[in-house]
Amino acid sequence: MTGIDGNGNGPGSLSLQPAQTLRTLATDQVMASTEQTAQDADQTAQDSDQTASEHDDAAADSDQLAADRDQGAADRDQEDGTQNQTRAASYERSREDREASTHARLLSHADRVATAETRDLTAATRDAIAKARDDSARRRDARAEAIDQSLATSSSPVDAKLQLLRAQAAADRARAAADRDRAAADRVLAAQERKQLEDRLRTAHLDDLTGAYRRGMGRLAISNEIDRARRTDGRFVLAFVDVDDMKGINDRDGHAAGDLVLQALVRIIQSRLRPFDPVIRYGGDEFLCGLGGVDLADAEVRFRDIDGALNREVGSGISVGLATLRPGETPDQLTARADEALLQAKPRRVPG
Numbered sequence: 001m002t003g004i005d006g007n008g009n010g011p012g013s014l015s016l017q018p019a020q021t022l023r024t025l026a027t028d029q030v031m032a033s034t035e036q037t038a039q040d041a042d043q044t045a046q047d048s049d050q051t052a053s054e055h056d057d058a059a060a061d062s063d064q065l066a067a068d069r070d071q072g073a074a075d076r077d078q079e080d081g082t083q084n085q086t087r088a089a090s091y092e093r094s095r096e097d098r099e100a101s102t103h104a105r106l107l108s109h110a111d112r113v114a115t116a117e118t119r120d121l122t123a124a125t126r127d128a129i130a131k132a133r134d135d136s137a138r139r140r141d142a143r144a145e146a147i148d149q150s151l152a153t154s155s156s157p158v159d160a161k162l163q164l165l166r167a168q169a170a171a172d173r174a175r176a177a178a179d180r181d182r183a184a185a186d187r188v189l190a191a192q193e194r195k196q197l198e199d200r201l202r203t204a205h206l207d208d209l210t211g212a213y214r215r216g217m218g219r220l221a222i223s224n225e226i227d228r229a230r231r232t233d234g235r236f237v238l239a240f241v242d243v244d245d246m247k248g249i250n251d252r253d254g255h256a257a258g259d260l261v262l263q264a265l266v267r268i269i270q271s272r273l274r275p276f277d278p279v280i281r282y283g284g285d286e287f288l289c290g291l292g293g294v295d296l297a298d299a300e301v302r303f304r305d306i307d308g309a310l311n312r313e314v315g316s317g318i319s320v321g322l323a324t325l326r327p328g329e330t331p332d333q334l335t336a337r338a339d340e341a342l343l344q345a346k347p348r349r350v351p352g
Helices: 018-080 084-148 156-204 217-233 246-251 254-273 296-314 329-348
Strands: 237-241 279-283 286-292 318-324
Touching: 018 318, 084 156, 217 237, 217 286, 217 329, 237 246, 237 254, 237 296, 237 329, 246 254, 254 279, 254 286, 254 296, 286 296, 296 318, 318 329
Parallel strands: none
Antiparallel strands: 237 286, 237 318, 279 286
């Protein structure tokens, strides 16, 4: 039998080599450092997500204050029927505040998307750590097996080293499994956060009461549809819609009843237009609707149908101003012509 000294060394023996041990320790140190980096990145992602959430809440509060000022100005204009320049300036400042709030919220959402991506990177790092630990465990197992073969008939103290080596390999495998589980959990969390962000980003541009686009995002949607129309057949109709006698509905039946009329109007419009036709709450009880690929006569038929459906459901009607897109016309110019068409149509609908 091959002789082995008390340190497990002897002629022809297989033993733990110092260089191998140092390499193993160095690998463990690198993995520990990498894992700490992954944990730091995870904490940074959580802090960033919390900061973005606080910014998002602040933007929402600012947006609501601007909307309240806008609605108050609109209600006062309905009461006295004037177009006071001071109120017009106040309304414009309110619109600018709301658009600035929307922009801040977009930046917040972008930050949170970056946080989700950071979580994905952290998950990949943890996967790499797990693989490294698996490799280390396999190497330890291989060395343990080689030593075990040479010590099959020995009761030397090196058996204790062998048991320690096996224990280290088992611990590495357990930690690798834990790293893989955490990496999988990080990927699930990142996917959930992206889904939530996509939903929030979509709803951030929608009016809370009706579900129509807010004014700022609606202007962008109309611009996009105009560009699309010019790339195809050039046909585009903009409808400026106003609920008849909205002040009377609020005074007679209460603002809750007026809210129901607005909600019903948007629901009916969306059910009778195509999913990609933008519907925008322009202010108060006024809405803009863009219809691409249709003529003025087609749009008139559709809005007569919408008017009849609203009357049957809630007993209210609408006035509509229609304008077709002209060559070289800007979205604001088209909106102004649709507004003028509404002013001409409205006297025929408001009760005397």
